[in-house]
Amino acid sequence: MAAKRSEMVPMGLLWGAGIATLVILIVILAYILSKGLPLISWHFLTTNPGVRGQAGTGIYSTILATVAVTGVALLVAAPLSVGGAIYLNEYTRENLLRKVIRQAAEILAGIPSIIIGLFGFLFFVIYLLPYTGGWSVLSGGLTLAFMVLPISLRISEEALKAVPGELREGSLGLGATKWQSITTVVLPTALPGIVTGLILGMGRAIGETAAILLTAGGALGVIHSLRDPACPMTLYLYNILTEYNDTTTAYGTAAVLIIAILAITFVTDWLMNSYTKKLKGL
Amino acid sequence: MFVFSQGVPFLAEAGSSFLTGSVWLPTDSFAAGAWGIFPIILGSLIVTLGAVAIGAPLGIACAVFLAEIAPPAVRRVLVPSVSALAGVPSVVYGFFALLVVVPWIRGQFGGFGTSVLACWIILSVMILPTIISISTDSMRAVPREYKEGSLAMGATSWQTIRSVLIPAASSGIVTSVILGMGRAIGETMAVLLVAGNSVTIPDSIFAPVSTLTATIALEMGYATGAHQQALFAMGVVLFVFIMILTGLANLASRRRVTF
Numbered sequence: 088m089a090a091k092r093s094e095m096v097p098m099g100l101l102w103g104a105g106i107a108t109l110v111i112l113i114v115i116l117a118y119i120l121s122k123g124l125p126l127i128s129w130h131f132l133t134t135n136p137g138v139r140g141q142a143g144t145g146i147y148s149t150i151l152a153t154v155a156v157t158g159v160a161l162l163v164a165a166p167l168s169v170g171g172a173i174y175l176n177e178y179t180r181e182n183l184l185r186k187v188i189r190q191a192a193e194i195l196a197g198i199p200s201i202i203i204g205l206f207g208f209l210f211f212v213i214y215l216l217p218y219t220g221g222w223s224v225l226s227g228g229l230t231l232a233f234m235v236l237p238i239s240l241r242i243s244e245e246a247l248k249a250v251p252g253e254l255r256e257g258s259l260g261l262g263a264t265k266w267q268s269i270t271t272v273v274l275p276t277a278l279p280g281i282v283t284g285l286i287l288g289m290g291r292a293i294g295e296t297a298a299i300l301l302t303a304g305g306a307l308g309v310i311h312s313l314r315d316p317a318c319p320m321t322l323y324l325y326n327i328l329t330e331y332n333d334t335t336t337a338y339g340t341a342a343v344l345i346i347a348i349l350a351i352t353f354v355t356d357w358l359m360n361s362y363t364k365k366l367k368g369l
Numbered sequence: 370m371f372v373f374s375q376g377v378p379f380l381a382e383a384g385s386s387f388l389t390g391s392v393w394l395p396t397d398s399f400a401a402g403a404w405g406i407f408p409i410i411l412g413s414l415i416v417t418l419g420a421v422a423i424g425a426p427l428g429i430a431c432a433v434f435l436a437e438i439a440p441p442a443v444r445r446v447l448v449p450s451v452s453a454l455a456g457v458p459s460v461v462y463g464f465f466a467l468l469v470v471v472p473w474i475r476g477q478f479g480g481f482g483t484s485v486l487a488c489w490i491i492l493s494v495m496i497l498p499t500i501i502s503i504s505t506d507s508m509r510a511v512p513r514e515y516k517e518g519s520l521a522m523g524a525t526s527w528q529t530i531r532s533v534l535i536p537a538a539s540s541g542i543v544t545s546v547i548l549g550m551g552r553a554i555g556e557t558m559a560v561l562l563v564a565g566n567s568v569t570i571p572d573s574i575f576a577p578v579s580t581l582t583a584t585i586a587l588e589m590g591y592a593t594g595a596h597q598q599a600l601f602a603m604g605v606v607l608f609v610f611i612m613i614l615t616g617l618a619n620l621a622s623r624r625r626v627t628f
Contacts, residue, residue, distance in 0.1 A: 098526070296460040
């Protein structure tokens, strides 16, 4: 339906808003990638940062730190969120407990990362010092787990909820126990959704800085244990900008981060599309 | 929570002068009453409200575009783009703002460039994904019959958007704006890099400003004793703001528009 003349202006503005959003994204990504991509080389990825983050050095130890911190966060958050989602969706009715848990997860998701960081600093860095080694990979990862949890819990729950009831009834009707139905029918069907939740949580953990700033310590050396202080890529980027004033390494680091986030976006987008198609085909 | 256990006693002791005082000299142990965070709270509010004032209209317009107007091909590009925008780490936004927005402001308007305006620009971009995705969902949830009824009565598509779609989706739109506000007030790294972080009440939008989040992040590294407790108390203040916003968002999303 063609818009009338009097509608050209508002409709044009709406088109403009949509295009502006796209342009903003492209400008930000293109700017950083165009300056950062040429800097990324095998040397850049496998060399340790210099003492003062000077150009010509790499970001090897910071990549390692990001992987370690994110890994700890996922190892803690994944079983909790998937287990929690199964419990909430398969074993409880819509009751008070469920409402309370969901509300709590929602609140947790809305808490600013700096406050989660303050909590992680008090609890993991100071209170649990003998176990976590103070500022360390472990403290940082455990703090991040609190940020990953609400995301992956909610998305896992949505995925389980989207599994048609007939599948469960069919499985139970064939004589499978409840647990057998969950492990052989419900979980495989909901798997793409659950994985999406975990990958999105991973993206949050990779990109998080404020909470890491207060809990991970920021030492640039290669980590040897979970109790070593570490400096993930995001924190390194911040430190370069505020202390070393070396924008070359900063562009490279930012480009690596953006590539990681774009990869995550594409994978989750693709997973969710295939999941929706799969459910429609059932 | 642990943060409260550290922050609340300090709040109780320092009392209202903590919230209303305007001098912040945490490392000067001789200056009595130098724990005023009023400029910092005000800074957080100025930065947040400005960002929402810029980001909300753009975000809502983009949501209408996505939900109603965009051809499927455009939508297929724009939806993942919005989620990519949501996934970009905040420190990367800050980096971009520091290297592009700040020098631009410095060149155009003078001053340091690290300013209220720089925060507004980058935060308004950062809250776009929140506003767009939640608003779009609520607009898509509006029953087709409403729109079809309106169009069948001879209303044009813009009239339908304005007087049927937006009112029907208003609770979702309001929720999205409030959550965007929460994201803006809680944002740390981008603000930390571009705000300038001087604890004064900014006298123009080109003046540096300091926010709750940035001050905590900046000073936690070296704070000890009472200073550290004061920072935790600021965390408590921030938490209260977030709780108020979450409560409002819940209220807004519960409100149903009936015809």
